[in-house]
Amino acid sequence: MTNLFEDLIGQPLAVDLLKAALNRQRLAPAYLFAGPDGVGRRLAAVRFLEGVLGAGQQAERQRRRLEERNHPDLLWVEPTFQHQGRLLTREEAEEAGITRRTPPQLRLEQVRSISRFLARQPVEAERGMVVIEAVEAMPEAAANALLKTLEEPGHGLLILLSAAPERLLSTIRSRCQLIRFLRLAQADLNRVLEGCGAVAEHDPPELLAMAAGSPGALLEHRRQRAGLPEELTGRLASMRDQPMEALALARDVCEALDGEQQLWLINWWQQQLWARGAGDRPLQRLETLRRQLLSFVQPRLAWEVALLELTTGK
Structure with a gap:
């Protein structure tokens, strides 16, 4: 147990709490690993489950199975895109070359599959283990279904990973032991x-x-x-008061970038403008553009209006 979390860097508080739970064998039915993306929440979940299994001589094999997500008593759930009646993870969508207009979601059928998984008898472990990524990415129906699962988890163990725990139902948060993860020095x-x-x-x-x-x-x-064409970022950085140029740029952005890339471009542009001291107005206008893209407004129209307003100052 001493070296279980040795590769989890910069999260001493989370490590102490998880070690204490394992050492005392007092496991909560559900945990909420809350903190920014990319600071070790997934790694911590794998190492914690490894400790739960108490693999002994099988430690190396169990670690590999958990990391590859092929342990028979582990269900790892990710937000998905819906395409032609199929649910695809981000990686699967990228491999298939599918255009992604909006971010993926955790869907009702995925949450229902969690309940079915926990209801069956475990194959090897003492309990079924479920990890849910980006748990905040749920519509209302899926959130309510997850709440029911948390109210009656049986002998299962759930780990919810969230970069935005404030977006979760308070009743979901209250049924989980919170483990905070911090930004790294x-x-x-x-x-x-x-x-x-x-x-x-x-x-x-x-x-x-x-x-x-x-x-x-x-x-x-x-x-x-x-993945962004240099030509596009250059044109954004040097936009002039030319309506036709703004319309052409809106067209090129929508033709060259899928939905997720457009949302990332807005983040990048906002950071550029903030660093240059551009003021609140353009930052707020780009935030409005982000909301429009997420609300299924026609992307090219949304970009055209936004770029015209930003170039003309209206």
Whole structure:
């Protein structure tokens, strides 16, 4: 148990709480691992479940099975996209080249599958184990179904991962033991990046600011930034009071980027504007654009109106 969490860097409070639960064998039915994306919540969940299994001589094998998510008593649930009657994770959607207009969601049928999973007899472990990623990404019906599962978890163990716990129903939060995860100090962030061979060498200031102490977020921002055409970001940074240019830029953004990339571009642009001291108005207008894209407003129209307003100052 001493070295179980040795690769979880920069989270001493979370480690102490999880170790105490394992050492005393006093496990809560449900845990809420709350904190920014990319600071070790998934790794902590795997290591904690490893401790729950108490693998002994089978420790290496159990660790591998948990990391690969193929343990028979583990159900790992991720938000999904709906495509032609199928639910696809983010990775599956990317591999299939499916255009993603809005972020993925945890869906009612996924939450119902959790109840069915916990109702069956475990194959090897003493209890069924469920990890739910981005648990805040649920519509109301799915949230209510999850609440019912938390009210009657049986002998199961649930770990909810959330970067925005304030968006969860208060009744869901109250049924979970809260484990807080913090943003990493710069030295810890560098240690994590070195460990995965991704040292922060010459990251632009806006990416470092967007990551805000999260190595996982920094890696994701690097990936998103690399996928953006330089020509588009250059045009955004040097927009002039030219309505036709604004309309052309709106067209090109919508043709070149899918929905998730457009949302990331808004984040990047807001950070650029904030760093330049552009004031509240353009930042708020981009926030309105974000809400419109998430509300199924026609993307090109939303971008056209936003860029016209930002270039003309109206």
